[in-house]
Amino acid sequence: MSFENRFVKVEVDRGLAVVTLDRPSANAVSLEVYDELRRTFHRLHEDSSMRVAVFTGAGKVFCGGNDVNDFVDLDFDQATEYLAHVRLTFNAMYDCGIPIIGSINGAAVGTGIVLSTLCDVRIASERAVFALPEIDVGVLGGSRHVMRLAGQGMTRLMMYTGRRIKAQEALRANLVDQVVSPDELMPTAMRLAEEIAEKSPPAIRLAKQGLNRTEMMNLKEGYEFECTLTAAVRRTPEAKEGALAFLEKRRPAYADRG
Known part of the structure; x- marks a missing residue:
């Protein structure tokens, strides 16, 4: 860059x-x-x-x-x-x-x-x-x-x-x-x-998007939007890797940035 x-x-x-x-x-x-x-x-x-x-x-x-x-x-x-x-x-x-x-x-x-x-x-x-x-x-x-x-x-x-x-x-x-x-x-x-x-890059970006958007929403609207982002996170390979790493008691692969 x-x-x-x-x-x-x-x-x-x-x-x-x-x-x-x-x-x-x-x-x-x-x-x-x-x-x-x-x-x-x-x-x-x-x-x-x-x-x-x-x-x-x-x-x-x-x-x-x-x-x-x-x-x-x-x-x-x-x-x-x-x-x-x-x-x-x-x-x-x-x-x-x-x-x-x-x-x-x-x-x-x-x-x-x-x-x-x-x-x-x-x-x-x-x-x-x-x-x-x-x-x-x-x-x-x-x-x-x-x-x-x-x-x-x-x-x-x-x-x-x-x-x-x-x-x-x-x-x-x-x-x-x-x-x-x-x-x-x-x-x-x-x-x-x-x-x-060290966190999942897609999850962090979606988390920030959710925090920005829900700041201007009421409670119910905000949580509904956050649920759509949770579903979106589950589509990423990092989500599965994070869950496996937790179960296997190891660092997730995406935490290692070279």
Whole structure:
């Protein structure tokens, strides 16, 4: 798989991708970065050999938000076109067929907090902070994405004030799933990625599809859809191999990635 990006670095090893946002000094997102992120996660989705991705930021910042220079002179029509690129990027991450583990190494503000919410699991450094500061620079942010995790009260507080919250408060608000020391951040994310990568690839992809779809359904509709995916999993050779490996008390063949 080839990635010819300036600001989104990708390393792939045995179906595990590490995606690093690298745009000094604060990993601010420009239109070019949005398009690189969209293409990257679309390619990961399309490649059947991919199993899991870890997404992080280079240096001390996860993502410092949008490059404000892009917004200074935007009129209504230009803003509408720009935001279309933003939506396509966010959709590419949400719809990516493989799980994405967010390794949140520092500030995740504005677009940064939205990028973190689009990961399936979020592990944050103790030094991480989160904010929706758009109210201070004349735009509005991705509050709907944040609301999926943090709920109405915290989202409104962050949206109205632009206030930064620290990692432990983000943990209590369900914005992240685990907080670790800076030294343990990437090792923890990589251990989780390795654990997921050893599972049946078709089952993992169907599981993510089900989780995404049923999130918007009521209980009965969601479980009915999940049952159709269970039936679909049973058609795969990995399903039989997994059952046999369990009975024979051995590792399934698909867990060995070479």
